[in-house]
């Protein structure tokens with residue numbers, strides 16, 4: 001389900017060509033761009049252009065390695081899952097706002113329709129054309145907004161479900177991040193402790209005075 005949403009977003013950012021790139025990217029490890037290009041059946045430049053567009057939104061990140069013989073760089077790409085989810089959430093909220101706006105407009109304004117051509121007119125345009133269709137001359141009839149509002153509400157329900165799903169995924173990803181951060185910190189603490197232990201052992205073995213002398217003698221030699 002997440003991949004389906006991500007594909008929609010990638011297509012909106014980088015075009016239809018980029019749709020399957022989601023299947024080739026990973027959220028954990030970096031993937032060689034030559035592998036991505038080969039699987040997409042695109043040149044390395046086309047592939048990079050797509051990935052740059054996506055990285056402009058922070059949805060992918062890269063590391064690069066220099067080929068010592070040829071002197072060029074190879075890029076390795078990774079999907080930024082958390083950023084993708086945040087992007088998705090913002091996108092869904094934006095869509096919902098637009099629909100709410102449409103619903104409000106349907107609830108407060110009159111719309112007219114030509115029964116022959118099915119063309120819709122807002123009140124202003126209907127007045128301009130004197131309530132006669134500008135295509136066929138047929139007299140317009142007032143549009144029943146209730147079914148339109150019902151459709152919009154269905155869309156809202158669908159988006160609300162999507163939002164719930166994205167929120168769940170966001171929670172999981174954020175928890176993962178917190179845990180890995182905590183692991184990093186405890187690792188650092190452990191290293192610090194070991195370092196402290198070693199230095200205290202060293203000072204026990206060597207008295208401070210001798211240490212100073214040896215430093216001075218080194219400087220004189222230079």
Ligand SMILES: [Zn+2]
Nearest residue numbers: 114117133136
């Ligand atoms: Zn008409």
